[in-house]
Amino acid sequence: MKQPPMLINRYKWYEIIGIYVGIAVFLTFVLAPFVEGFLVSLKPLSQLFSSPYRFIPENGSFEAYRTMWISVPGFARYIFNSFFISTIVTAAVLVLVIPASYAFARFEFKGAGVLLGAFLAVNMFSGAVLLIPLFRLMRTLGLLNTYFAIMVPGIAFLIPSAIWLLRTYMMRIPRELDEAAFVDGASHFYTLRRVILPIAMPGITVVAITTFIGSYAQQFIFALTFNSKTEYAPLPVGLFAYFGRQEVVWNELMAASFVGIAPAMIVIFFLQKYLVSGLTAGAVKQ
Amino acid sequence: MNVQRSNLIFAWILLFPAVLYVAVIVAYPLVDTFILSFTDASLKKVTNWVGWVNYQKIFNATFAEVIIRTFIWTFFSVSIKMIIGVFGATMLNSAVPGRALFRVLTMPPWIVPMAIGIFMWGWMYNGQFGMISGMLQRFGLADAPVAFLAQGSTAFWATIITDVWIGVPMVTLYMLAAMQAIPQDLYEAAWTDGAGRLYRFRRITMPLIVPSMITMSMLSLISTFNSFDIIWILTRGGPSGETTTMIIDTYKTAIGSNKYGEGAARAVLICIFLSIFCVCYFRLTSRLSSGDKR
Numbered sequence: 001m002k003q004p005p006m007l008i009n010r011y012k013w014y015e016i017i018g019i020y021v022g023i024a025v026f027l028t029f030v031l032a033p034f035v036e037g038f039l040v041s042l043k044p045l046s047q048l049f050s051s052p053y054r055f056i057p058e059n060g061s062f063e064a065y066r067t068m069w070i071s072v073p074g075f076a077r078y079i080f081n082s083f084f085i086s087t088i089v090t091a092a093v094l095v096l097v098i099p100a101s102y103a104f105a106r107f108e109f110k111g112a113g114v115l116l117g118a119f120l121a122v123n124m125f126s127g128a129v130l131l132i133p134l135f136r137l138m139r140t141l142g143l144l145n146t147y148f149a150i151m152v153p154g155i156a157f158l159i160p161s162a163i164w165l166l167r168t169y170m171m172r173i174p175r176e177l178d179e180a181a182f183v184d185g186a187s188h189f190y191t192l193r194r195v196i197l198p199i200a201m202p203g204i205t206v207v208a209i210t211t212f213i214g215s216y217a218q219q220f221i222f223a224l225t226f227n228s229k230t231e232y233a234p235l236p237v238g239l240f241a242y243f244g245r246q247e248v249v250w251n252e253l254m255a256a257s258f259v260g261i262a263p264a265m266i267v268i269f270f271l272q273k274y275l276v277s278g279l280t281a282g283a284v285k286q
Numbered sequence: 287m288n289v290q291r292s293n294l295i296f297a298w299i300l301l302f303p304a305v306l307y308v309a310v311i312v313a314y315p316l317v318d319t320f321i322l323s324f325t326d327a328s329l330k331k332v333t334n335w336v337g338w339v340n341y342q343k344i345f346n347a348t349f350a351e352v353i354i355r356t357f358i359w360t361f362f363s364v365s366i367k368m369i370i371g372v373f374g375a376t377m378l379n380s381a382v383p384g385r386a387l388f389r390v391l392t393m394p395p396w397i398v399p400m401a402i403g404i405f406m407w408g409w410m411y412n413g414q415f416g417m418i419s420g421m422l423q424r425f426g427l428a429d430a431p432v433a434f435l436a437q438g439s440t441a442f443w444a445t446i447i448t449d450v451w452i453g454v455p456m457v458t459l460y461m462l463a464a465m466q467a468i469p470q471d472l473y474e475a476a477w478t479d480g481a482g483r484l485y486r487f488r489r490i491t492m493p494l495i496v497p498s499m500i501t502m503s504m505l506s507l508i509s510t511f512n513s514f515d516i517i518w519i520l521t522r523g524g525p526s527g528e529t530t531t532m533i534i535d536t537y538k539t540a541i542g543s544n545k546y547g548e549g550a551a552r553a554v555l556i557c558i559f560l561s562i563f564c565v566c567y568f569r570l571t572s573r574l575s576s577g578d579k580r
Contacts, residue, residue, distance in 0.1 A: 011382070015483070022377040023388050029370065030392055030454060033406035036417045040409060053420020082399075096307055099300035107297035115305065117568065122312050124564050126512035128533050129556050132322060132540045132549050133315035156311035159304055188296045217400045220515050225541055236401030240519060243405050250409055257402045264397050269390070 041065065041254035048251055065259065068252035074230055075256055078238030082260070085150050085234055086215040092155045093162050093211045098204065100159075101166035102192055106178070116167075119160040127157055127221055138226050149226035150219060150234065158214050162207050169203030170196065209271055213264060235260045319557070322550035329544040340551035348527075349535070349552075356511065356531040359442070363449045363510045368503055370450065371457025372495070376487070378458065379465045389462070396455035404519045407448045411435050411520070438528030441521050445529050448516050453509070457502055464498035465491060504567040508560060532556050 011019070040048065042060035069075055104116060127134065134153050135144075143149045173196065181191045197204075219234040227233065233241070239256060242248065323340055327333040378389050395403055410417045413433025422428040434440045468491065476486050514533045517523060523530035523538060530538070536556065540549025 011380070016382060019377055019380045019382050022373070023382075026370070026374040026377055027388065027391055029451065030374075030395060032417075033403060033410060033451070034394060036410055037406040049415055051415075053415065053417065053424060055417070055421075096304040100304035103297040103300035107293055109294050109297050115301070119308065121564055122308055124508045124560055124567075125312065125316065125557065126509075126514070126533075128512055128514040128537065129553050129560070130312065130315040130319060131537065132546050132553065133318035134311070135541070136318065136546075137311075137315060153311055156308050159308055163304065188292075192300075213397055217398075219399070220401045220519075236399050239405060240401060243408065243519070250412075250415075253405060254409065257405055261394075261398045261402055264399070265394070267397075 037254045037257060041251050041258055043251050045249065045251060062255075064249075064251040064255040068255045068259075071249060071252050072239070072242055072256045074233070074238055075259075077231065078233055078235040079260060081147075081232060081238075082216060082219060082234040082236075083263075085147060085154070085219060086212050088147075089151050089154050089158065089215040090208055090212045092151070093158050094204065094208060096155070097159055097162040097166055097207065098197070098200075099192070101163050101170055102196060104163065104167045105170035105173075106175070116164075119163055122157070123160040127153055127218065131221070131225055134222075135225060143226070145227050145229045145232065147232055150223045150232070153222050153226075154215055154218055157218065158211050161214075162211055165210070166200070166203055166207050169206075170200055173199050205271075209267065213267075216264065316557070319550045319553050322546055323554045325547045325550075327546035327550070329546075333547075336547065340548045343548060344551055344555070352527075352530055352532055352535050355442075355528075356533075359446060359529075359531055360507060360510045363446045363453070363513075364503055364506045366446070366450045367453045367457050367506055367510075368499060370454050371502070372461050372499065374454065374458040375461035375465055376491075378462055389459075392455050392458050394455075395452050400452060400515050401519060403452060404448060404516055407444075407451070408435075408520055411444050435521050436525055438525055441525060441529050445517050445520055448520065449510060449513055452516065453506055457506060460502050461495060461498060464495045468494050500570055501567075504563065504570060508563050508567070511556075511560065511563070532559075 036055075039055065039057055039060075041064050042062065043057040044059060044061065044063065047054060047058060104112060138144050138149045138152070141152075143152060177199070178191045178195050181195045182188070186194070216235075220236040220240070223232075223234050223237040224240070227237075230238065230241070239253065239260070242253060242256075324335060324337060325333045326336045326339075374392060378385055378392070411419075411434040413419060413431050413436055415431075416434070418434065419428065419432045422432060423430075432440070434444045472490050473486055476490060481489070512533060513531070514537065517529050517531060517534050518537070521529045523534040532552065533556065536549050536552040539545050539552060
């Protein structure tokens with residue numbers, strides 16, 4: 001739907017300069033840590049700890065990206081753990097959330113509003129508040145120091161926003177579609193699987209991506225508290241152990257960080273269009 | 287009648303797994319926190335009922351300070367987030383070439399694992415070799431290296447700025463969406479009447495995004511109040527407790543010192559504050575959305 005350029009959107013030259021300066025200032029704040037982190041990852045160690053401070057590296061190289069695999073012990077394992085945990089968490093969230101969202105989107109039943117509100121409220125109590133009882137629960141279930149200790153609570157805290165997002169998406173699918181299938185004699189499950197699922201795929205994709213990113217982001221506190229074994233540590237906790245040392249080799253830490261976030265960056269690059277609309281869909285369309 | 291009933295059963299079958307899961311992992315611990323707060327539970331000790339002792343213990347001068355600090359920390363973090371977010375959204379809402387790319391570029395802090403973004407800030411704040419200190423010295427604004435995380439006052443602001451940085455993309459994109467939902471004809475009508483750009487922003491954009499601003503502030507308030515990773519990674523609540531917020535204090539008490547009961551009492555207090563925020567949030571959003579319909 002491209003509209004013809006409107007007269008009111010035409011800027012004077014000084015307005016355009018003002019806008020670009022504004023955007024530059026804004027993006028400088030947003031991107032500064034990444035730029036600085038990247039430049040540090042290129043610096044040789046001698047330059048890192050020399051005074052006066054130098055922003056642009058001299059004789060920069062990707063050396064740290066090679067050495068960090070050895071000096072950040074277990075790095076490959078942390079990356080694997082993070083991906084593994086997020087993949088399982090995302091799959092579990094989808095399995096639980098797709099049917100629930102469909103129920104909320106299509107059926108009117110007593111308590112639906114209250115239940116939706118309750119899910120929203122869950123979103124507001126972070127894992128940090130419930131850490132003590134969750135620790136006891138994980139201990140009782142014998143899950144401490146396993147992958148499950150990180151996954152199980154993680155899933156619960158990602159369900160509510162996923163339900164809200166997917167429900168909004170499913171409500172936009174015309175009701176006639178599944179009603180027609182139902183009238184034709186298809187069972188409820190068949191309708192959900194063969195009619196709704198294919199149409200809802202873009203919405204499900206957005207939910208899957210945001211859940212995956214959310215899981216990757218939330219791994220810190222649960223993993224820090226419920227898991228003391230490095231073999232199960234996800235990237236944030238693995239790097240935190242390294243970060244907390246007396247002598248941090250910063251260029252390697254930054255190189256490790258960039259390798260760790262590269263997948264997320266690639267995901268944003270390809271899916272940013274869906275992400276922006278997905279992020280705001282629930283908020284604006286209600 | 288029969289169809290209705292089968293629908294209802296089907297709806298509950300669909301809902302049951304998700305509801306049960308959240309009930310076990312979130313609702314049960316919530317109840318458990320409340321019960322624990324009246325006991326002397328710890329990692330090993332046999333648990334005894336102690337009544338209000340834990341609550342009496344936490345009401346002391348130090349904890350009052352922690353509460354006040356949490357609110358100040360949250361207030362500044364949310365306010366700065368909103369200001370920068372609305373500013374960024376306004377800029378990104380302008381019809382200039384390249385804006386699609388600029389919108390993508392706002393997202394990294396939101397999308398990258400939080401801890402890793404915080405490590406980068408940790409380096410920038412580094413006292414001896416960090417960028418901010420280095421730049422200050424370069425431009426003659428500081429004579430000696432500034433160790434931002436080693437002094438209470440600067441550490442306090444350093445953690446706030448990092449929290450702002452992490453929250454800004456969300457606020458910006460949300461506010462951008464709100465701005466784009468404003469019908470263009472309003473602007474055209476105002477333009478035909480001879481209203482200038484600033485006037486249009488003040489009289490059309492601002493009033494129409496206020497509901498979204500309030501919603502976003504409430505959501506941001508809740509997540510900021512709960513913010514753990516940033517402070518823990520940067521300062522662990524230090525130096526000498528000057529960045530210890532309620533969440534950090536609860537964590538230190540419960541997990542650090544193994545005093546589950548006392549920690550739980552603190553967690554209950556946090557839950558009470560969060561509930562108040564939640565109620566405010568629901569009230570505000572329902573009032574705002576009913577206002578829309580009128």
